[in-house]
Amino acid sequence: MKKYFFTTIIAIALLSGVAISCSDDFVDPTPAYSIDSENYFNSKTDYDNALVAAYDLLQSSYVNVILGEIASDNTYAGGESPTDVIGFQQIDQMIHTEVNSNLRDIWNWMFAGVQRANYILEFQNKTDFQGKAQVIAETRFLRAYYQFELVKWFGGIPMKGDARFRIGDEKIIPRSSVEEVYASIEADLVYAVANLSPIASQKGRVTKGAAQALLGKAYLYQNKFTQAATTLEGLISTSPYSLVADYNKIFEADGENGPESVFEVQYTDVEGAGFPCLQCSEGNVAVGFSGVRNYTGPLFSSGFSFNIPTKESAAAFEVGDKRKDVTILDIVAWAAANTAFDGGKGVTYGKGNQDTGFFNRKYLPRTRSKTAAGDLNLTNPNNYRAIRYSDVLLMAAEAYNRGGIDDGKARGYLNEVRRRAFGDNNHDISASGAALTDFILAERRVELFGEGHRFFDLVRTGKALGTIPGFKANKNELFPLPIEEIQFANGNWKQNPGY
Numbered sequence: 001m002k003k004y005f006f007t008t009i010i011a012i013a014l015l016s017g018v019a020i021s022c023s024d025d026f027v028d029p030t031p032a033y034s035i036d037s038e039n040y041f042n043s044k045t046d047y048d049n050a051l052v053a054a055y056d057l058l059q060s061s062y063v064n065v066i067l068g069e070i071a072s073d074n075t076y077a078g079g080e081s082p083t084d085v086i087g088f089q090q091i092d093q094m095i096h097t098e099v100n101s102n103l104r105d106i107w108n109w110m111f112a113g114v115q116r117a118n119y120i121l122e123f124q125n126k127t128d129f130q131g132k133a134q135v136i137a138e139t140r141f142l143r144a145y146y147q148f149e150l151v152k153w154f155g156g157i158p159m160k161g162d163a164r165f166r167i168g169d170e171k172i173i174p175r176s177s178v179e180e181v182y183a184s185i186e187a188d189l190v191y192a193v194a195n196l197s198p199i200a201s202q203k204g205r206v207t208k209g210a211a212q213a214l215l216g217k218a219y220l221y222q223n224k225f226t227q228a229a230t231t232l233e234g235l236i237s238t239s240p241y242s243l244v245a246d247y248n249k250i251f252e253a254d255g256e257n258g259p260e261s262v263f264e265v266q267y268t269d270v271e272g273a274g275f276p277c278l279q280c281s282e283g284n285v286a287v288g289f290s291g292v293r294n295y296t297g298p299l300f301s302s303g304f305s306f307n308i309p310t311k312e313s314a315a316a317f318e319v320g321d322k323r324k325d326v327t328i329l330d331i332v333a334w335a336a337a338n339t340a341f342d343g344g345k346g347v348t349y350g351k352g353n354q355d356t357g358f359f360n361r362k363y364l365p366r367t368r369s370k371t372a373a374g375d376l377n378l379t380n381p382n383n384y385r386a387i388r389y390s391d392v393l394l395m396a397a398e399a400y401n402r403g404g405i406d407d408g409k410a411r412g413y414l415n416e417v418r419r420r421a422f423g424d425n426n427h428d429i430s431a432s433g434a435a436l437t438d439f440i441l442a443e444r445r446v447e448l449f450g451e452g453h454r455f456f457d458l459v460r461t462g463k464a465l466g467t468i469p470g471f472k473a474n475k476n477e478l479f480p481l482p483i484e485e486i487q488f489a490n491g492n493w494k495q496n497p498g499y
Contacts, residue, residue: 057113060279068452078308094470113146121162137195144188189215210263225403288377297347305352329361
């Protein structure tokens with residue numbers, strides 16, 4: 001599966017009572033087959049294989065990332081036409097409803113991750129073996145990660161403790177409150193922090209630092225600023241991570257799993273997929289979706305021209321900010337600078353829907369010599385940098401500032417990120433209070449542009465209304481549960497307000 005310790009194995013089928021199919025539905029009344037738990041979890045190998053299956057769903061989170069940008073003021077949906085992937089277009093315009101296949105993907109795939117983690121936890125006491133605490137800690141981190149994605153997209157979700165959902169549970173188990181979901185996330189991550197190794201035994205595995213970072217983020221999303229500051233400071237003060245001097249190197253292949261990567265989703269092009277089963281791809285589907293349409297030229301390969309940066313967001317970078325050229329590809333300027341390509345043929349490309357001339361350069365498909373199986377646009381091996389150390393620094397800065405704890409610390413962490421961006425300390429921020437808050441949030445936008453965080457930053461800080469076109473208060477803070485889930489629950493789960 002992953003390009004390091006993950007391999008494609010039959011363990012992805014380890015879901016009893018849930019369909020083993022490309023849909024990975026949260027509730028499917030016709031499971032294809034199941035494995036009797038009495039014949040499993042009898043050895044360390046069984047637990048290890050089930051853990052790989054729990055990691056597997058991370059790759060499907062590509063849609064969370066791309067829609068986290070499209071839903072915000074950073075990018076347009078783009079695509080070939082205004083009806084290309086209609087679910088993306090609706091979210092871009094904030095006219096999405098409970099009938100949206102892309103939102104249903106997020107619900108289904110993240111719940112499949114929870115379900116796989118819960119399969120392990122349901123039988124965590126069945127067999128003892130050396131290193132079991134590490135396996136359980138990784139499992140609980142993954143459950144927390146999937147639940148965090150679900151709660152920030154949909155609000156309260158149904159939970160069943162350390163057990164899998166089975167057919168019929170949807171009619172009797174209610175949606176937990178947002179507070180209850182976060183309590184579960186916090187408990188899982190506290191356990192993970194206490195039991196995970198600071199150093200990954202293999203690239204791609206979660207570490208203590210990843211758990212600390214996600215725990216700090218969970219606190220921050222709840223405005224628990226003191227807990228967030230304490231947790232993130234604990235990571236920073238003992239951190240094996242550091243800012244990479246050359247911002248550009250972070251997002252190239254040789255920068256994967258580098259010193260700035262706290263948690264990274266691994267992708268590879270060894271297995272392909274097609275549109276009927278996008279989550280079956282081992283590649284980062286969002287990369288091909290974001291590529292320049294019909295592109296020929298150096299460094300990049302073509303894609304489907306979704307996730308198009310707006311002109312306003314491209315202008316958000318200050319003069320002298322070295323991150324802009326790494327983050328935003330100006331295709332006209334790029335073509336003008338590469339007229340000698342292919343014996344003077346130069347760069348060629350097409351224009352798609354909502355074309356601005358800008359593209360999300362961090363996650364554009366790079367030219368590669370290896371021929372992957374399936375559609376090459378769906379099998380790009382670019383890893384997703386889910387949590388970077390700069391994000392940790394900016395979250396700590398926000399917690400110290402918004403919590404009224406220590407603006408000096410907040411400025412220090414903010415300016416550490418800015419000094420890397422500008423290559424000097426002439427752009428340091430000296431503000432305090434609410435003005436400093438604005439600087440921190442503006443810095444998050446440009447530092448993390450294209451990485452899927454912008455919509456949720458605007459919502460959780462109360463700045464979405466008036467910033468995101470079409471955003472409606474008391475509605476668009478959350479996305480609707482898929483209509484199928486409401487129907488399956490037969491009135492047990494109420495739809496989110498406004499839908």
